Amino acid sequence: MPEPIDQFATTAHNLVDTVIESALRKLEDENKIRKQAIAAIRLDLSRSASAEPPPPVVHENYEVExxxxxxxxxxxxxxxxxxxxxxxxxxxxxxxxxxxxxxxxxxxxxxxxxxxxxxxxxxxxxxxxxxxxxxxxxxxxxxxxxxxxxxxxxxxxxxxxxxxxxxxxxxxxxxxxxxxxxxxxxxxxxxxxx
Structure with a gap:
């Protein structure tokens, strides 16, 4: 009888470890997204601080006018x-x-x-x-x-x-x-x- 309890405990520990790892990965991803958003906001603020229009964006050798x-x-x-x-x-x-x-x-x-x-x-x-x-x-x-x-x-x-x-x-x-x-x-x- 002690074997199934150990098996359940091991399964529970593995499940908890998986959930914790998944949560950590999600936090890391959200942190990356947050950093990218902050960088984009800083870039936007620096562009709007000047009275000049933003530089044209180039896609597929096409200049957006x-x-x-x-x-x-x-x-x-x-x-x-x-x-x-x-x-x-x-x-x-x-x-x-x-x-x-x-x-x-x-x-x-x-x-x-x-x-x-x-x-x-x-x-x-x-x-x-x-x-x-x-x-x-x-x-x-x-x-x-x-x-x-x-x-x-x-x-x-x-x-x-x-x-x-x-x-x-x-x-x-x-x-x-x-x-x-x-x-x-x-x-x-x-x-x-x-």
Whole structure:
């Protein structure tokens, strides 16, 4: 009878050791991730401390283009719309796409004011001048109340139906993203009977 108890004790010790090792590995991984996040924040802070736009990112021998964005002092809704138009001109897409930029709203917070814009895309044709569906890209301008007026305004944008937040100069625009949004909307409309 003493043998099964020893066997259970050994199994229990092995199980506890495995759990402890797994927890230690997880802590080490979380520590690495935390260090990487801190390094990324420091890099971001050092970049935002200068009024210069971030350097272009190179992917697959492709340079992600960017424009010079507005400073806090220069910011106005009209100038922001113009900058969005200028930024979209750096994107590669077919000439059949049309878009319009609309100011949506202004949200005031304790330390900044956020201006939200929508860029609505569509492909009108001769047969269907009013497209069945559109794809939207939402731009947000963070105008800080506490940073010096010479600092650049922070700009972010997201594509409709997508949670990934893009920053100008850091990700390459893909026309496929717009097509996917429109195709998914058309599929839903075809699936719903009115």
């Amino acid at each position: 960017n424009i010079e964005w507005l400073t806090i002092e220069e910011f106005s809704i009209e100038k922001a719309e113009k900058k969005i138009n200028d930024f979209i001109k750096t994107w590669e897409y077919q000439d059949s796409w049309l878009f319009c930029v609309d100011f949506l709203r202004e949200d005031e917070f304790e330390f900044d004011v956020r201006y939200r814009f929508r860029v609505q895309w569509s492909i009108p044709t001769r047969r269907k001048p009013i497209p069945r569906s559109t794809a939207s890209v939402y731009f947000t301008f963070h105008v800080s109340k506490i940073k010096p007026k010479t600092y650049p305004v922070e700009v972010y944008y997201i594509f409709e139906t997508n949670r990934l937040v893009h920053r100008p100069g850091f990700s390459r625009f893909r026309e496929k993203w717009l097509k996917d949004i429109i195709e998914s909307k058309v599929l839903v409309m075809d699936a719903v009977d009115f």
